[in-house]
Amino acid sequence: MQPATAWDWSPGKKDIWDLSKHSREAQWHEELYASPDGEKTASIAKYGDEGFGICVNGQAQERLFEKIWNLRFAPDGRLTAIVQEEMDWSVLVDDEVWPEEYAFVWGVQFSQTGGTIAASIQQDGEYGMVVNGEAWPTLYQNANNFVLAKDGSATAAVVQVKNIPQADIWTYKEGCFSVAIDGNAWDTSFMNCWTPVFDAEAKRVACQVRHTLYDYSIVVDGQAWSSTFPSVWDPCFNPATGAVAAPVRMAGKWGMAQDNELIWDAKFFNCWNQQFSADGKNLWAIVAPKFGRWTLAVNGQVWGKTFGTMVTDMTVAPDGKHAAAVGKEGDKYAIIANDTIWVGWYDMVWKPVFSSDSHNVAAKVKRAGDRYTVVINGQVHNEDFDQCWDPVFSPEGTKVMLRVVKDGKYSRIVIPVPSSHH
């Protein structure tokens, strides 16, 4: 797939595929996935007793498998799936199956550009990761919380480094879990480890730990903060300074700590999903300033508009100064951007997307039960679809590509970005 600058950004609608036309009849087709550039759709097809295949824009690929699942396009447009042949599993990338096979494969992840593909594996009862077809040198008796660094240069997971006999609650408390980076576990182990995360250069790793049943903390490169808390949530690295921030619970409320120091007072009923801006100057998070009221905060300053049911899917703009999220009140969803709730309540709203210049925001929405469209800068697109995917901004941010299904056809529509109402 070409880079986004080379995609077809000429305004208008391009019908890609008539969904009724297949080169080979199938017993059924599973969910449809659209490529990032909008030029392709793919689905898993079941061909009776012959097995499963992949169908791209209606063209059946020749190779069949006993089972296929987790069909996804990588960010670079390569089509991937987890496939089974003769009871063993591997990863299919375009037409090539990784040569090594495993007893089980799941959890495929992509680096930001899609150049690196990783997955979780189990072989002979041991667990680890495979990266671009190459498995970790060491596997473990259990592993989870698998993560691939954004740049694709490293992988990590929580691993079990010590056996726990059945119902042996004492060995467990001694600390049987650690974090392995590219298969190599830290020397230190903990009672629990969760959500390892890489820094921007993929050189350092932080995670949540539990030292005892009651003492939670953050560990960075195997070294724990000196402070412990009744609970913590996922840490994240400041991409500019390398500092580590994590929500921490104190006296029944939540605040934010950075490098072992409290930077936001523990005054929230919850505080999570924090994220630094790319320049590291702003720290955003979803917070509950009152019980049952949710909004965003930046550098500890809470937005004025709140939602009663929840706020989710926070997106920080590339400039780091703006953010958007999905809010829910009762059973209806809305988009909140820059502390303004957009007009319009929906049955569902997907994670908002910013243009690269941070001036525009768009999101996929569902309304009237099963109709889909997009909202761009607060304006609802004037057409509903049977199905649609997240909108994609053109690199310079003046156009939006919609990938949609309507009246039995998959189409790619490019429209100019409407000006902001807000």
Place this chain on the structure above:
Amino acid sequence: MTVDTQEKKIIEDPGIDQGAAKLTPEKIAQVINTTLGTENLARLYAYTKTCVHCGLCSDACHYFLSHDRDPKYSPVGKIKNTLWPMIKNKGKVSVEFMKEAARIAHTECNLCRRCVQYCPFGIDTAFMISTVRRIVHKLALTPQYIQDTAHSHAATMNQMWVKEDEWIDALMWQEDEARDEFPDFRIPLDKEGSDVYYSVIGPEPKFRTQLIYQAAAIFHEAGVDFTMPSGTGWDNSDMCMFTGDFEMMGRLKRDHYESAMKLKVNKIVMGECGHAYRSVYDMGNRWLGWREMPVPIIHSIQYFYELLMAGKIKVASTIDKLATFHDPCNTVRGMGLHEMGRAVAKAFVPNMVEMYPNREHNYCCAAGGGVINCGPPHKMTRVHGNKIKAEQLKATGAELIVAPCHNCHGGLEDIVHHYKLDMEIKFLGDIIYEHMVKTKAVEE
């Protein structure tokens, strides 16, 4: 029926005993005073000041009724032997006292809240016993087996040590099996935008995979647009809620809800489990700061009822047995699903007889509230503590018990076996799957 005197023996539980060996009176006092002084202080204060010791709660408790009305088994008696001395003595209680408090709180109260209904002041004894368990947790006195379950929750986000591949493999296995019956059967994994996210509890992929098959078959027949997650969050259960480890309880509920939010589903339908329901609509969600459920959660009882009423599942045949319906505490006293449960059961088993008392007045199975999870050492405590349930069941003359809750199944199976009741126990999913119209199945 007589109560086996064996239960009078001191039951050894390494979780309690080894935890107690490390305690000092100072540590006990510090934990009790900190907990009582900082958590739910107003509510506890109101309850302890309001109770007039009238004893009306006693007749509500199956342990009390099953032990010849022994006052120490009454709800107020259990509080008097656990929480009150802690408050009265400002935390200065002995190690032996705490061992006994741990045993009482974990194995002689199901947190069933039946007594709450009979208290003229609405005092929530279950809340007070939960507070005892919270103190027990902080003192590391939690019984071994339920602590192991809590450890599993923390390490794997499910209560049965199910590894990530084992979960997916169990779903694929059931999907494959079911294709012999329904050729185009699917259990769609991670299908974004589905109407329903179906979640279950840990024992289903571990021991009772047929329940996943059955539920998925019912959804398939009813044309439900559903999905199940390939990652964590699929286990809606929460034994940490019952061990008093509320921090882990919240972590589990976050994982459950976020996995559903990620898939952009309209609602979560949860399998036939009672306590999991309590954890999502009452306890865990609120610990996280959500006033209500961020994603609507519908219990299977209600969902099956809705499918039946909408004509999406139809009755092909009925069961020609006398049956009775067991009301799980958390779905009935907790959420009022008793009539829906009966309507579904009666559609497939017309010959139903009621237990007395029933509905929100029904007796607990004695397995709930984490009691069955305290494991084999305490099995007979709950079996003897529910003689009244055995009598209640026997009086119906029923051959079949319909019980839409996992823990209830476990508890009732032990009661049926011990008291030799010769009764079969089924889930709603069992009877629907076995007797519904299967238009999409291959003809036999």
